[in-house]
Amino acid sequence: xxxLAIVSLKNGQPxxxxxxxxxxxxxxxxxxxxxxxxxxxxxxxxxxxxxATGVQxxxxxxxxxxxxxxxxxxxxxxxxxxxxxxTVISHDHFGRAVGPRMAVRIGAGMVSGVTALPKSGLVxxxxxxxxxMADVAVKQAKAVYSVTPNAFGIASDGGVATTxxxxxxxxxxxxxxxxxxxxxxxxxxxxxEADLVVSAGRGLKGPENWGIVEDLAQALGATxxxxxxxxDIGWRPHHEHVGQTGITIRPNLYIAAGISxxxxxxxxxxxxxxxxxxxxxxxxxxxxxxxYGIVGDAxxxxxxxxxAVRALNx
Amino acid sequence: MxxxxxxxxxxxxxxxxxxxxGGKVFESSGVQYIVNPYDEWYAxxxxxxxxxxxxxxxxxxxxxxxxxxxxxRKALAIGADDAxxxxxxxxxxxxxxxxxxxxxxxxxxxxILCGKExxxxxxxxxxxxxxxxxxxxxxxxxxxxxxNGRVASVQRESAGGTESVEVSLPLVLSAAKxxxxxxxxxxxxxxxxxxxxxxxxxxxAEPATEVQEFTLxxxxxxxKIIPAEQAEELIRLLREEAKVI
Ligand SMILES: Cc1cc2nc3c(=O)[nH]c(=O)nc-3n(C[C@H](O)[C@H](O)[C@H](O)COP(=O)(O)OP(=O)(O)OC[C@H]3O[C@@H](n4cnc5c(N)ncnc54)[C@H](O)[C@@H]3O)c2cc1C
Ligand SMILES: Nc1ncnc2c1ncn2[C@@H]1O[C@H](COP(=O)(O)O)[C@@H](O)[C@H]1O
Numbered sequence: 388x389x390x391l392a393i394v395s396l397k398n399g400q401p402x403x404x405x406x407x408x409x410x411x412x413x414x415x416x417x418x419x420x421x422x423x424x425x426x427x428x429x430x431x432x433x434x435x436x437x438x439a440t441g442v443q444x445x446x447x448x449x450x451x452x453x454x455x456x457x458x459x460x461x462x463x464x465x466x467x468x469x470x471x472x473x474t475v476i477s478h479d480h481f482g483r484a485v486g487p488r489m490a491v492r493i494g495a496g497m498v499s500g501v502t503a504l505p506k507s508g509l510v511x512x513x514x515x516x517x518x519x520m521a522d523v524a525v526k527q528a529k530a531v532y533s534v535t536p537n538a539f540g541i542a543s544d545g546g547v548a549t550t551x552x553x554x555x556x557x558x559x560x561x562x563x564x565x566x567x568x569x570x571x572x573x574x575x576x577x578x579x580e581a582d583l584v585v586s587a588g589r590g591l592k593g594p595e596n597w598g599i600v601e602d603l604a605q606a607l608g609a610t611x612x613x614x615x616x617x618x619d620i621g622w623r624p625h626h627e628h629v630g631q632t633g634i635t636i637r638p639n640l641y642i643a644a645g646i647s648x649x650x651x652x653x654x655x656x657x658x659x660x661x662x663x664x665x666x667x668x669x670x671x672x673x674x675x676x677x678x679y680g681i682v683g684d685a686x687x688x689x690x691x692x693x694x695a696v697r698a699l700n701x
Numbered sequence: 702m703x704x705x706x707x708x709x710x711x712x713x714x715x716x717x718x719x720x721x722x723g724g725k726v727f728e729s730s731g732v733q734y735i736v737n738p739y740d741e742w743y744a745x746x747x748x749x750x751x752x753x754x755x756x757x758x759x760x761x762x763x764x765x766x767x768x769x770x771x772x773x774r775k776a777l778a779i780g781a782d783d784a785x786x787x788x789x790x791x792x793x794x795x796x797x798x799x800x801x802x803x804x805x806x807x808x809x810x811x812x813i814l815c816g817k818e819x820x821x822x823x824x825x826x827x828x829x830x831x832x833x834x835x836x837x838x839x840x841x842x843x844x845x846x847x848x849n850g851r852v853a854s855v856q857r858e859s860a861g862g863t864e865s866v867e868v869s870l871p872l873v874l875s876a877a878k879x880x881x882x883x884x885x886x887x888x889x890x891x892x893x894x895x896x897x898x899x900x901x902x903x904x905x906a907e908p909a910t911e912v913q914e915f916t917l918x919x920x921x922x923x924x925k926i927i928p929a930e931q932a933e934e935l936i937r938l939l940r941e942e943a944k945v946i
Pocket of ligand 1: 591617651
């Protein structure tokens with residue numbers, strides 16, 4: 388028995404989600420007294436930082452595949468090779484395609500979006516958009532877990548992993564990636580991966596006022612987000628929309644200015660570790676979900692916060 | 702274009718979340734059920750748009766008891782042609798996927814459109830399982846879908862941006878924001894939905910996982926209010942107390 392981590396690459400390096408999956412696999416393997424093995428497709432420098440997460444071996448498939456059906460076949464073959472009962476993958480577009488396919492292929496039970504290690508046969512995940520948690524039992528001998536972004540963290544105290552080449556029959560390509568468009572040209576961390584997020588809503592009154600939001604984000608090294616009406620009316624790009632019908636995020640810090648805190652908005656952000664709310668209305672529902680609040684005008688408060696961050700950094 | 706849209710019901714987002722039987726069962730009394738938003742706003746509407754431009758049909762499939770019928774009628778009112786309900790009250794994604802794949806096999810569908818996830822279980826598992834069971838290609842979190850002959854051009858969310866992917870049909874995909882705009886059913890749609898076919902089939906499939914217990918998160922501590930004139934104090938607290946910056 389060992390634990391397999393399936394790790395996707397971007398520009399020759401493991402993705403953040405891939406490193407989180409490897410860290411989770413390594414910690415779980417350790418709790419079982421066994422080894423964790425990572426599987427990649429493509430090429431990396433050395434062990435690509437995977438050893439540091441606690442993984443002992445990296446199986447390198449040279450093909451650089453992206454097709455979800457090919458990945459499921461590759462993952463199933465690797466699992467068989469190392470005798471894995473548990474497979475761990477990221478809960479992003481990659482894991483949501485490959486994880487369930489692999490579960491079907493190997494007859495495993497799958498629990499998606501886990502937030503903690505399995506314990507006594509149960510694993511925890513968030514349900515009802517973060518309004519409740521479920522402890523789930525897998526009824527099959529094998530399990531596939533996908534790890535919620537930012538829930539588990541990336542370990543860095545491991546060693547160096549050995550790499551070995553691995554090949555398997557993966558079948559034909561049917562999904563062909565033709566191009567990639569970066570969400571932002573200004574080098575911001577993409578929203579689903581961001582640790583720090585500064586977000587604003589209709590209280591900002593118009594797109595011309597977003598400079599104060601961007602300034603604070605830039606000072607903090609944070610990514611900008613917005614409420615749904617703001618992206619619907621075109622004040623901000625669609626990819627910034629967080630909430631029930633937009634992106635779900637889980638940063639360490641979420642600062643919300645001029646957002647009322649409607650339940651559909653909260654559904655996308657209430658798993659943030661620390662929430663700060665800035666609103667002129669002391670009765671705004673968002674304060675109930677916040678850790679820190681400032682009752683005040685965003686047009687005055689945001690620049691003061693930016694100045695304070697810059698003072699701290701200099 | 703023969704299109705199947707997977708439609709599930711979900712508790713309205715404003716529902717009170719509570720559990721009974723020692724945390725095992727969701728308390729559904731007094732809960733208003735809606736069409737799972739990703740299924741309705743994105744998958745179903747895009748399916749109907751494709752049918753309108755390319756011809757063909759849109760069938761919806763739902764795994765669930767008769768309690769799902771109002772939600773299925775809503776999907777018909779929005780513009781699906783007919784509906785199938787597989788009469789099993791499911792507890793797990795593997796079970797739902799087996800029933801859907803079992804139904805869809807050999808029916809000649811070109812596309813199976815799902816939502817990104819159900820807003821109660823937040824699984825995001827069923828769609829890719831259906832794809833694997835059918836041995837079809839699959840794209841998760843698709844925000845755009847165009848079909849040209851037997852090739853679909855799809856955009857999907859990916860780390861740091863969007864990817865354009867070309868995929869051969871038949872295809873399963875899960876739809877996210879951007880795929881289509883919400884449609885409100887009009888009176889004619891609502892009237893005609895009453896007489897559209899809703900076929901009920903029995904079925905059987907085993908779940909692969911089981912929820913042992915639901916729990917509510919611990920209540921959030923009180924919000925610490927910082928006076929607006931001392932906004933700088935917030936930054937100090939974020940660094941020294943919360944340790945997040
Ligand atoms: C099915 C469904 C799905 C939805 N999905 C989403 C979703 O994914 N994401 C989402 O965000 N919404 C979603 N919504 C919409 C949601 O219900 C709210 O309407 C929306 O979040 C409100 O946006 P807002 O807070 O920016 O605007 P408002 O509700 O108009 O709030 C503006 C806030 O700014 C404050 N304010 C005004 N001036 C200032 C100032 N100078 N300084 C500081 N504060 C100020 C006001 O007091 C107010 O609280 C959804 C709705 C439905 C029905
Ligand atoms: N009971 C169900 N009946 C029909 N479709 C479903 C059902 N459950 C899930 N789906 C489809 O699969 C998608 C993802 O669901 P899930 O994997 O449960 O998050 C949903 O958005 C639906 O399109």
